[in-house]
Amino acid sequence: MKHRHRIKEVGFWALFFLVFGLIPVFAKSEYHLVLANHILIWGMFAMAFNMLFGVTGMLSFGQALYYGLGAYWVGLMVKTFGEAWFLPAIGFGVLSAVLLSMLIGLLVIRVSGVYFTVLTLAFGQLAWQITFKWYHFTGGDDGIQGIMAPGILGNHIVYYCFTLLLVAVSIWILRRLVNSPLGLTLRCIRQNPDRVRFLGRRVRRNQLRIYVISSSFAALAGGLMSGVNNSIHPDMFYWTTSGEVILMGVIGGIGQFFGPFIGAAVIIIIQDVVGARTEYWSLIIGLVMMTMVLLLPRGLVGEIQAFMARFKSGAGNRG
């Protein structure tokens, strides 16, 4: 069983590096790298969000706060001190997300269910309002433009490889986390927090841990995205950004570790392909969502796994 699990793991990473590693070789234009960068960064953001929702059962509607925070650290530092501060700013963004999420986390984890969701939404919207209104510092609705990565990172292929490396490391960390005792505790918290308490584990402390971890990866995603788009905007803090990662999770499958990553890829590709041809892109997204919720409630990855399991058991019975 362990052996099979290991083969699966190696298979995933081989496929991941094969697909994303070959993109710079086969990309017909810079745009394909931009698209792949978006899939990688949104995929990581969605997977980090899923650590809260899918694994621990905490539906946060405010993860855009940390995504925007990471992006604005980079934008403001590059604008104020120059390109050389691009990389340190990504680190500062992650660090400040850790500190802020610890503070906010102490407040929001005191409630659960819909109250937790609404409270996270409130903090996210507060951050958006501040960014939107503090025109002289944040650029307000105009955002910040001209955010360039320094030196060799300014080359779009090098920046893509840099993103690929950081996203791969992040996914590997998140994967290790899910398979660790902490991951097991988090899954137990989702299913029955009272029982976890009876077993002597601290529910809130573990919830806070995963809230901080998830938020720090969201900030990393924001920081990386500022280098892809070269501009940032208060919408990065807006609730619709949080909503998008939820959508990605639902489409890919919140019960699956890699589900949100696949969901991110599907949403981005639909937006790109359909958006380029018709303004009815939102109708297509709506139809896809309707299909997923009504017919494929386990998400794409979940349904594929269920199909494979059925296929194997069918083959086993015949054998």
Next chain:
Amino acid sequence: MLKRKYFLWFIPALVLCLVLPFSASGQEKVIKIGGLYPMTGRAGLYGLDSVDAAEMAIEEINGKGGVNGYKLEFTNTDSKAKPDYSVMVAKRYVTQDKVHFLFGVVSSAVGLAVTEVSKQNKKIFIGTDHASTQLTTDKLQPYYFRVSNNTFQSMAAGALYLKELQKTKPWKTIAYIGPDYAYGHDQWDELKFNLTRFGVEFKAVGEYWPKLFAPDYTAFITSIINDKPDILVAGFWGGDTVAFIKQAQPYDLFKKILYFHPDAGGNYELMAAMGTDLPEGLVLSARHHNNWPETELNRDYVNKFFKRTGRYPTYAAEGAYAGIYAIAEAVNKVGNPDDTDALLKAFEGMKIKLPEDPDDFTSYIDPKSHQIVQVQAIGVTERNDKFPPAKLMLGQWKVYKAEDLLPPPDYIEQLKKK
């Protein structure tokens, strides 16, 4: 189970039906223009009008044989008015679709994000609707040109109107209401700067900052009435103007205070939405008017647009129409759409006769700021049912010389320091 199976096939079939008709066909010698107008949401009408006007201009030009053997080809992708998505689309246009020109944009925030893509890829971006002064001052880059007035020009015209008004109807106090974001704040700063520049004595007695798309203005309306300014300057756009005027009417605000809205207030959208409910005597302006100037070119443009779409155009449409003609003019001068350096020179200083030009003036692009220089007309609402469903249009025009409306060098320096 059977139903589920059919439903699963139905969805992709529907998706294909929606997508396939939009597959573009290729042409050999084409000038590719990549539009980034929003087609949904609050700015959707501006995008819709702009796309219709751009396509109308292209049909006119292609109908006459194109430009130097080239046909114009226009593609629009719904920008959703989102800067991050627009950046992605702009990068697709430039690196994959190989467009010759980036085009459009309603929101200034999207404009600022797209101008960065234009700068990095050395691809010419023709701005047609967004009004932020920054794009042609402190954030100007060599590959950007704008073919509609910016907020500074509107506010300079507004300040000149108020200066003249002081002679006939002495006023002292002024107040401002506008959406609480950059566009709203810029207008107020620019109006105050211009009033001071033109030596107008005034006292600001109030500033009110409702949220963009705010549904309820009651608290602001009562505050304005209490502060009793002689002039209320408004900086709204779109549905916000309609909502504010509708809500202020029961308070008789427009009988007590002169309502003055020089940037986007005179948009036809307001007249069409309010019909007879629009009060008379409001002083408004916009970047294009359907009933001014009364030239052959403007009448022809407005009538053609109406014939094509069944509605009269908002000002956004004329910006897009002007942008396509400016591209055709530049390519005609250079001979091809690929020589970017030569095209830049062709745009700089280009003179182009547009529907909003009176007979004695031709719009031109200022080579220094890449901003189109145009006259601005400010009017007063009065009965006129020639452009239904509007029952009132603007009249009693005051026209301001284009050269008086450009930002002076010290103002540009001030912006750069910010």
